Amino acid sequence: MKLRLKELLNTEQYEAASVTEGPLLIIAGAGSGKTRMITYRIAHLLELGIPQRAVLALTFTNKAAKEMEERVSQLLGKPAKRLTVSTFHAFGLQVIKRHGPLLGFRGNITVFDTQDVQALIKESAREAKISLEELNVYDIAGRFSQIKSGLASLDKETAVIRQLYEEYQSHLRTYQAVDFDDLIALPLELFSTQPEVLEEYRERFRHILVDEFQDTSRQQYQLLRMIALGHRNICVVGDDDQSIYSWRGANYENITDFETDFPEVREIKLEQNYRCTGNILTAANHLIANNAKRKVKALWTGEQEGLPLYLRTMDTESDEAGFMISKIREMKRKNRWSYGSFGILVRTNSLMNSIEHELVTENIPYSVSGGQSFFARKEVKDVIAYLRVLANPHNDIDLLRVINTPRRGLGKSTIDHLHRWAEKRGSSLYSAARDMISVDASPLTGKAKGALEELLSLLDETSRRIKQSRQMAEVLKNLLEVIEYRLHLLAEHPKNEQLGRWKYDNVLRFLQFFSQWEQDPDTGSATLYDYLNRISLSGKQEPDLREGRISLMTIHASKGLEFDCVFLPAVEEEIIPHGRSIEEDPASLEEERRLFYVALTRARQAVFISSCRTRKYLKGRRECLPSPFLEEIPKELFSHEETDAPVSTEEARDFFSELRKKLS
DNA sequence: CGAAGTATCTTTTTT
DNA sequence: AGATACTTCG
Numbered sequence: 042m043k044l045r046l047k048e049l050l051n052t053e054q055y056e057a058a059s060v061t062e063g064p065l066l067i068i069a070g071a072g073s074g075k076t077r078m079i080t081y082r083i084a085h086l087l088e089l090g091i092p093q094r095a096v097l098a099l100t101f102t103n104k105a106a107k108e109m110e111e112r113v114s115q116l117l118g119k120p121a122k123r124l125t126v127s128t129f130h131a132f133g134l135q136v137i138k139r140h141g142p143l144l145g146f147r148g149n150i151t152v153f154d155t156q157d158v159q160a161l162i163k164e165s166a167r168e169a170k171i172s173l174e175e176l177n178v179y180d181i182a183g184r185f186s187q188i189k190s191g192l193a194s195l196d197k198e199t200a201v202i203r204q205l206y207e208e209y210q211s212h213l214r215t216y217q218a219v220d221f222d223d224l225i226a227l228p229l230e231l232f233s234t235q236p237e238v239l240e241e242y243r244e245r246f247r248h249i250l251v252d253e254f255q256d257t258s259r260q261q262y263q264l265l266r267m268i269a270l271g272h273r274n275i276c277v278v279g280d281d282d283q284s285i286y287s288w289r290g291a292n293y294e295n296i297t298d299f300e301t302d303f304p305e306v307r308e309i310k311l312e313q314n315y316r317c318t319g320n321i322l323t324a325a326n327h328l329i330a331n332n333a334k335r336k337v338k339a340l341w342t343g344e345q346e347g348l349p350l351y352l353r354t355m356d357t358e359s360d361e362a363g364f365m366i367s368k369i370r371e372m373k374r375k376n377r378w379s380y381g382s383f384g385i386l387v388r389t390n391s392l393m394n395s396i397e398h399e400l401v402t403e404n405i406p407y408s409v410s411g412g413q414s415f416f417a418r419k420e421v422k423d424v425i426a427y428l429r430v431l432a433n434p435h436n437d438i439d440l441l442r443v444i445n446t447p448r449r450g451l452g453k454s455t456i457d458h459l460h461r462w463a464e465k466r467g468s469s470l471y472s473a474a475r476d477m478i479s480v481d482a483s484p485l486t487g488k489a490k491g492a493l494e495e496l497l498s499l500l501d502e503t504s505r506r507i508k509q510s511r512q513m514a515e516v517l518k519n520l521l522e523v524i525e526y527r528l529h530l531l532a533e534h535p536k537n538e539q540l541g542r543w544k545y546d547n548v549l550r551f552l553q554f555f556s557q558w559e560q561d562p563d564t565g566s567a568t569l570y571d572y573l574n575r576i577s578l579s580g581k582q583e584p585d586l587r588e589g590r591i592s593l594m595t596i597h598a599s600k601g602l603e604f605d606c607v608f609l610p611a612v613e614e615e616i617i618p619h620g621r622s623i624e625e626d627p628a629s630l631e632e633e634r635r636l637f638y639v640a641l642t643r644a645r646q647a648v649f650i651s652s653c654r655t656r657k658y659l660k661g662r663r664e665c666l667p668s669p670f671l672e673e674i675p676k677e678l679f680s681h682e683e684t685d686a687p688v689s690t691e692e693a694r695d696f697f698s699e700l701r702k703k704l705s
Numbered sequence: 706c707g708a709a710g711t712a713t714c715t716t717t718t719t720t
Numbered sequence: 721a722g723a724t725a726c727t728t729c730g
Contacts, residue, residue, distance in 0.1 A: 129720080155719085221720055286719080389716070390716080419723095445707095448707085454706060454707080455707090597719070598719085619718080620717095621717060636718080659714085660714095
């Protein structure tokens with residue numbers, strides 16, 4: 042293989058891909074061929090004889106990591122197995138696993154997701170006898186997260202919170218568990234306290250690449266910096282206009298810090314957009330120009346103007362979904378596109394429901410990606426909880442989830458007894474349960490004792506089998522049959538048999554994924570733990586079903602992707618910019634604008650924007666107005682031909698801006 | 706004592 | 721619509 046980089050890339054891309062020594066900061070606008078450049082850069086490094094294991098490429102999502110790895114493999118003509126391409130979090134987990142003992146872990150580590158964390162906080166509060174009346178778990182989890190990631194100080198919290206935090210931490214330890222913040226914080230701690238470990242990483246990773254640099258957090262940057270200070274070959278790629286994760290600690294001042302930490306940095310701007318047609322790019326540029334805080338950048342395209350942007354206001358969300366479907370059919374026919382050319386991007390997960398409903402009714406193939414779609418569904422989480430208990434019965438959080446699902450007569454009072462027993466002896470709930478069924482003096486009723494005994498022997502038996510089996514999915518399936526999980530799901534929805542069936546289908550789908558993973562030759566000797574960690578780190582690891590299907594996702598999840606045709610429903614006030622986000626911090630208006638910018642720039646050729654007059658909200662309906670962001674886009678970029686429209690674009694816009702004036 | 710029924714509130718984005 | 725807290729029923 043001989044790469045002819047000069048012929049394959051434009052001047053700036055070429056420079057970015059071929060300068061391999063020293064720090065490099067690349068400001069890459071939307072659609073500027075960033076991924077392409079990075080892929081070639083990696084291939085180029087390897088061509089220079091740098092071993093795969095010396096390259097560390099960090100991305101933000103698993104999807105992006107997977108894609109990057111695939112594209113490099115494609116260029117090389119063989120899988121790039123020794124390359125480290127992963128998310129910060131997955132990399133962190135790898136580090137923690139490798140040096141577990143130094144951090145006080147023995148054996149397998151479990152990653153707790155948001156829900157697990159909240160459950161654990163409740164547990165901790167109960168055990169520390171802290172009343173949570175005034176405090177909600179959600180807020181506390183957020184505060185803990187800030188503390189761990191260094192954005193807040195524990196010292197400033199009340200004594201009660203501090204105590205709860207200690208309790209929470211000690212629980213994590215006993216379960217051999219880490220939360221998402223630990224995945225960054227612990228490696229950082231390790232590197233700071235164990236210079237020889239840091240040195241090992243510095244020596245190994247001679248070339249570091251970071252994608253979506255604008256979305257790295259303070260701590261992630263620190264981690265990165267520590268490793269990079271060894272050899273200083275670090276290339277970061279980002280776009281401040283696409284920073285949409287500041288609520289999660291993303292700190293685009295990292296860009297400035299990078300310039301200070303690496304003063305010899307070379308800076309390259311990629312400003313030619315290869316993705317969008319002229320009108321789309323002009324609209325996006327006008328919009329983003331309203332942000333005050335940004336690096337100056339002038340994205341341009343050599344493309345034609347292309348289609349105008351289409352704007353439409355509908356009565357209800359179901360009209361809107363219908364409108365999108367008919368437009369998709371039309372565009373599909375006209376352009377001979379497949380369903381895979383279309384993306385429907387929404388601001389919030391809840392907006393997906395009505396759209397999904399309509400797509401299902403119309404029998405249109407779609408796939409939901411990102412968000413909490415699949416692995417977070419209750420029925421799937423239940424099954425995962427069973428798996429986790431089978432892997433480690435001493436994990437109280439999962440045992441609690443499983444203990445009375447389906448109902449087996451082990452209610453609040455039995456669980457209270459278990460808690461008291463476990464607390465007194467400092468053991469896990471599982472051990473407590475073991476004790477309490479064998480001890481005569483146990484306070485349990487005969488009934489509860491019997492049920493508990495039955496559950497424990499079922500779990501033990503299954504656990505033994507699953508650990509020996511090459512077909513864990515089969516064993517799990519068997520367990521679900523024994524507990525009659527399907528009947529349980531059907532019984533949960535007495536008035537809606539379909540729903541119950543659908544949920545069981547999800548369970549079967551999960552079993553399918555599990556079995557697929559297990560049979561995959563790449564999986565090798567991976568254990569149940571590996572699988573569990575994998576799914577908690579990446580809810581989106583469903584095998585890629587996007588081909589030939591419409592993609593439905595949140596705008597956040599769409600970052601880094603592109604579609605021929607993009608639909609943006611619910612472009613309404615309170616939704617984008619999101620009411621809650623503005624309420625919390627008016628300064629986030631700029632982030633909301635960046636979100637809309639990201640959404641627009643996903644489109645190659647066509648954009649359909651819509652809003653509704655009323656939309657279902659919680660129990661009732663509420664009145665909606667078009668988003669003020671629409672007024673920041675020059676009118677002439679929108680389409681005016683609306684023969685079939687009850688109201689013309691112009692009329693609708695004027696009508697609503699007037700209405701808005703009246704209301705405000 | 707647990708299960709089933711009723712009332713009330715809640716939804717921003719994700720590793 | 722779904723989760724949670726509280727009440728009533730068996």
